[in-house]
Amino acid sequence: MLARQASKSVFGAVSRRAFSASASHATKVAVLGAGGGIGQPLSLLLKLNPRVTxxxxxxxxxxxxxxxxxxxxxxxxxxxxxxxxxxGGIEAALKGAEIVLIPAGVPRKPGMTRDDLFNTNASIVRDLAKSCADICPDAAILVIANPVNSTVPITAEVFKSKGVYNPRKLFGVTTLDVVRASRFISQLKSTDPANENIVVIGGHSGETIVPLLSQSGHSLDGQELADYIKRVQFGGDEVVQAKGGAGSATLSMAMAGARFAESLLKAAQGEKGVIEPAYVESPLFKDQGVTYFSTNVELGPNGVEKIHPIGKVTEGEQKLIDVAVGQLKGNIEKGVKFVKENP
Structure with missing residues (x-):
């Protein structure tokens, strides 16, 4: 129930609530990559948020x-x-920031996977992470730049190399997967998407994205279930193809990033029971070499307060999890290796 409340409280519809909370103290939020397709609408949504001063x-x-x-x-x-x-450049931009969102990077094009973006975006994220580690090491870092499965480990390795890594304050933003899963089930079930909050775990690309319908009060069977899972996992491809090479998911990703930032701000300002999905350092599959994993995370003033267990899943969902874990291991190793070879 807490997870559902957390999701509805912000962007169930901006028009309904319009960020009704008021800022309680000065809060600086930085967006790195603000001129891009995600950065511009993300900046607009953050400007609408009274918690951001x-x-x-x-x-x-x-x-x-x-x-x-x-x-x-x-x-x-x-x-x-x-x-x-x-x-004053990036130093002035980051000085005193409490939250840093990183949507910087090149977008996907038709036929391109998130991993195809790796070499370009890995370098961009590495360099921005260096600046964050030097200038605002205590800020919460929200990584949006794809491939998130690898760019979060890259950021972590940079922070570790500078002796300022805090696993409670590094997040890969996977909120869009929940947003999509919730919208897509509402279309199938004719429900209000603002009242849906499908549990999604794993990572943030393709088969690493695992929706857990069994935990969300819905059931689908056969081809309908297979089609739903594929649409959640590859929903980004719909946008890439529809834009005909002119971009990827920018508006929906901006909304998801702004929602996560709002949840983090609420928790930082003392609100209890704030829960969002996030790709964070996690103990759940560390024994299998998967250091980072996305599940529902309870947020607090210091970032991650509690990582929720996966809970009961169906046999089919367990098979999806097994595939996701196998792929995530390689994604994470790729990010760690990149920083070691390209410091």
């Missing part, structure tokens, strides 16, 4: 323009845009 937008180009644009939105937060050689 200072919004810091950084990109290699375009961030000052985005900042000027969203700064006109009639909420109290101040907005500043930064480029490498403008307004």
């Amino acid at each position: 200072e919004l810091s937008l950084f990109d290699i180009r375009g961030a000052p323009g985005v900042a000027a644009d969203v700064s006109h939105v009639n909420t109290k937060s101040t907005v500043t845009g930064y480029e490498p050689e403008k307004n």
